Amino acid sequence: FDICESLSRTGFKKILLLNGHGWNTFLITTVSHMVNEKNDVLCAATSYWDLIDRKVIQEVRESEIPGGMSHACEFETSIQLYLDPAHVDMSRAVRELGFHKTEYTFHDLLERPPVELKTAFSKVTRSGVIGDPTLASREKGEKLIQSAIQRLAEFLHLFKTEIHY
Secondary structure (H helix, E strand, C coil): CHHHHHHHHCCCCEEEEEECCHHHHHHHHHHHHHHHHHCCCEEEEEEHHHHCCHHHHHHHCCCCCCCCEEECCHHHHHHHHHHCHHHCCHHHCCCECCCCCCCCCCCCCCCCCCCCCCCCHHHCCCCCCEECHHHCCHHHHHHHHHHHHHHHHHHHHHHHHCCCC
């Protein structure tokens, strides 16, 4: 919020908060709303995974729905295999769907649960994984990232030229 206020005071009129961490989703939307209420700017908020074309997700996703794509999962591991494969040890990949999985509460970046249940991470997973990284591949990661980049660029163009306050 303070950074957005500072940007507003220095003349920025449009700000996009781009989230990269699932536990922060509600925070960036709240901050965006607060910035818009208090300042003469237009502040938007999204998470990079929300920008990915649903057709691309359907094409690459093999993990169970819901629960297969949340943390160190098929999704995130595929992205790491594309962006930084030297730091991925697939021999350590384990499938763990996390705790609190019901039809109302579950963790999945690409399928939202009807009820959010955010708690200490250690109460959600033993291994640090929520999902199934064993299904990850570099090719999936490339398709996911390229879709996110393309749609981010498209949104930024629209935000600059067609979305006004």
